[in-house]
Amino acid sequence: MSTTLLKATDVGCRFGGVIALDRVDFEVAENEIVGLIGPNGSGKTTLLNVLSGIYKPTAGSLMIDGAEVRWPSSRILSKRYKLARTFQNIRLAPGLTVRDNVLIGMHSTFHWYDALRRGRSSREASSRKAADEILEFVGIAGKADDIATDLSYGDQRRVEISRALATSPKLLLLDEPAAGMNPREAASLVTLIQQIHAERDLSIVVIEHNMNVVMNTASRVMVLDAGLCIAHGDPKTVSSDEQVLEAYLGKRFRDV
Numbered sequence: 001m002s003t004t005l006l007k008a009t010d011v012g013c014r015f016g017g018v019i020a021l022d023r024v025d026f027e028v029a030e031n032e033i034v035g036l037i038g039p040n041g042s043g044k045t046t047l048l049n050v051l052s053g054i055y056k057p058t059a060g061s062l063m064i065d066g067a068e069v070r071w072p073s074s075r076i077l078s079k080r081y082k083l084a085r086t087f088q089n090i091r092l093a094p095g096l097t098v099r100d101n102v103l104i105g106m107h108s109t110f111h112w113y114d115a116l117r118r119g120r121s122s123r124e125a126s127s128r129k130a131a132d133e134i135l136e137f138v139g140i141a142g143k144a145d146d147i148a149t150d151l152s153y154g155d156q157r158r159v160e161i162s163r164a165l166a167t168s169p170k171l172l173l174l175d176e177p178a179a180g181m182n183p184r185e186a187a188s189l190v191t192l193i194q195q196i197h198a199e200r201d202l203s204i205v206v207i208e209h210n211m212n213v214v215m216n217t218a219s220r221v222m223v224l225d226a227g228l229c230i231a232h233g234d235p236k237t238v239s240s241d242e243q244v245l246e247a248y249l250g251k252r253f254r255d256v
């Protein structure tokens with residue numbers, strides 16, 4: 001039987017007159033990959049921002065690892081509850097190497113300069129080794145000394161994922177990891193997500209507009225539309241749901 005890692009109940013989030021989330025229930029089990037899809041502006045990133053402590057919701061409750069949490073800050077969530085995330089718009093430290101970006105993730109409790117100093121000191125050789133192991137795992141070890149922002153788009157996404165993995169998360173939140181990728185890069189992202197899931201003891205939530213990525217990674221999918229959950233279930237069931245087809249996927253998806 002699967003154990004629930006995170007359970008958000010009746011979550012609401014308003015921005016003035018805009019209802020970004022309307023009584024949304026969301027659950028992630030241990031070792032599960034959940035896909036989150038929906039049209040632009042349907043509330044996907046808002047849900048991720050709420051779950052990672054960036055937005056405080058206007059209603060609802062959150063349980064993580066069996067304990068009720070009172071919507072703490074992202075720092076507390078990432079440390080105490082071991083959540084890590086990537087962003088829709090890549091956020092890498094400019095001018096720093098790939099390895100240094102990962103070291104920042106590893107020492108995220110410190111100011112980034114402190115993190116780098118610690119990461120670069122001989123005492124912290126083990127951190128560098130751990131960073132290099134993650135880069136190897138993610139497939140960009142050969143680029144550890146390159147400036148991260150000089151890499152291809154697909155590789156920059158891999159750096160972001162490496163940085164998130166550096167915190168050894170129990171829950172990894174990926175916000176449109178395939179955005180801007182070509183089909184070849186997106187296919188190799190699918191393999192990477194499957195590999196992370198198979199080899200690391202964690203759960204993953206993935207927001208994506210690329211249906212191939214969602215359908216080939218997630219075992220369960222939730223669909224948001226205008227802040228409401230309009231469907232959830234296994235990918236096959238969701239992809240044949242009439243309401244989903246009409247609201248979001250449309251004919252395009254029927255042809256996939």
Ligand SMILES: Nc1ncnc2c1ncn2[C@@H]1O[C@H](COP(=O)(O)OP(=O)(O)OP(=O)(O)O)[C@@H](O)[C@H]1O
Nearest residue numbers: 015018019020038039040041042043044045046047
């Ligand atoms: N900080 C904010 N201030 C005001 N409105 C916001 C804010 N964040 C989100 N919204 C609004 O909430 C709604 C949901 O936005 P959200 O970014 O969560 O959608 P999304 O499903 O992630 O869209 P996309 O697929 O385009 O990224 C939108 O109407 C958006 O304009």
